[in-house]
Amino acid sequence: MSxxxxxxxxxxxxxxxxxxxxxxxxxxxxxxxxxxxxxLAVVFTEALAKGAGAALKSLTKSEASSAIRLTxxxxxxxxxxxxxxxxxxxxxxxxxxxxxxxxxxxxxDLPFSVSPVVAGLCLVLLFxxxxxxxxxxxxxxxxxxxxxxxIILASLFVTFPFVARELxxxxxxxxxxxxxxxxxxxxxxxxxxxxxxxxxxxxALLYGTLxxxxxxMGEFGAVAVVxxxxxxxxxxxxxxxxxxxxxYLSVAAFTLAAVLALLALVTLTLKTALEWRxxxxxxxxxxx
Numbered sequence: 001m002s003x004x005x006x007x008x009x010x011x012x013x014x015x016x017x018x019x020x021x022x023x024x025x026x027x028x029x030x031x032x033x034x035x036x037x038x039x040l041a042v043v044f045t046e047a048l049a050k051g052a053g054a055a056l057k058s059l060t061k062s063e064a065s066s067a068i069r070l071t072x073x074x075x076x077x078x079x080x081x082x083x084x085x086x087x088x089x090x091x092x093x094x095x096x097x098x099x100x101x102x103x104x105x106x107x108x109d110l111p112f113s114v115s116p117v118v119a120g121l122c123l124v125l126l127f128x129x130x131x132x133x134x135x136x137x138x139x140x141x142x143x144x145x146x147x148x149x150x151i152i153l154a155s156l157f158v159t160f161p162f163v164a165r166e167l168x169x170x171x172x173x174x175x176x177x178x179x180x181x182x183x184x185x186x187x188x189x190x191x192x193x194x195x196x197x198x199x200x201x202x203x204a205l206l207y208g209t210l211x212x213x214x215x216x217m218g219e220f221g222a223v224a225v226v227x228x229x230x231x232x233x234x235x236x237x238x239x240x241x242x243x244x245x246x247x248y249l250s251v252a253a254f255t256l257a258a259v260l261a262l263l264a265l266v267t268l269t270l271k272t273a274l275e276w277r278x279x280x281x282x283x284x285x286x287x288x
Contacts, residue, residue: 086163120225
């Protein structure tokens with residue numbers, strides 16, 4: 001028998017045996033059901049345990065409505081600020097060459113490596129009533145810790161990297177040629193950004209903003225440290241859920257958790273739609 005006849009036929013790396021494919025598929029589905037779908041189903045089941053009327057009634061109470069209002073307010077403030085910071089950081093890193101660029105990228109990634117609780121504690125040490133700056137702010141009637149500004153600062157810190165980290169790879173891939181051509185033709189910096197850069201990064205910017213929004217609404221650790229958990233004043237939705245659950249008010253706790261889960265699902269739906277749109281845009285760009 002010749003050596004050629006003994007050569008095994010070529011098989012694709014993804015061409016696995018049916019048993020292996022089905023085992024992996026069933027394993028992934030089982031993990032998703034245990035870690036994701038089952039807890040989500042429990043949340044909505046417990047929220048409706050005493051009927052939809054009881055669930056809706058719990059949302060009309062002052063602590064629940066205050067928590068929802070505060071969470072949405074924080075997200076509404078954090079999103080535009082982080083979008084602006086993220087665009088500025090991505091623009092500086094991708095459009096200019098300077099010393100310390102690697103260090104700046106490391107600083108942007110810092111919230112990913114620092115525990116949110118540690119970040120909240122640092123804010124307390126800096127702006128708390130026992131510090132020089134915090135004492136002066138409290139004396140002047142503008143407290144940061146145990147007030148809305150502290151919650152916003154904590155949320156800004158933990159959500160800062162999301163927009164910048166989505167924009168930097170996109171802007172690196174696109175390069176600087178079109179911006180330099182527009183500047184050569186006499187366009188100003190703002191016009192170059194508005195007419196050349198922004199249309200190319202808009203989907204990545206929206207995607208990063210959605211991720212930032214999801215984290216801002218669901219943040220617990222850093223906000224718990226700086227908010228003081230004052231019921232009806234500085235308790236966001238995650239904190240209020242914990243307080244209600246610890247008080248054995250399960251219907252109210254799970255109903256508020258269901259509202260937070262629905263907001264997350266809406267964010268996930270928009271994120272998926274943007275991923276499809278962004279993938280189509282990249283495919284069109286590569287074709288041209």
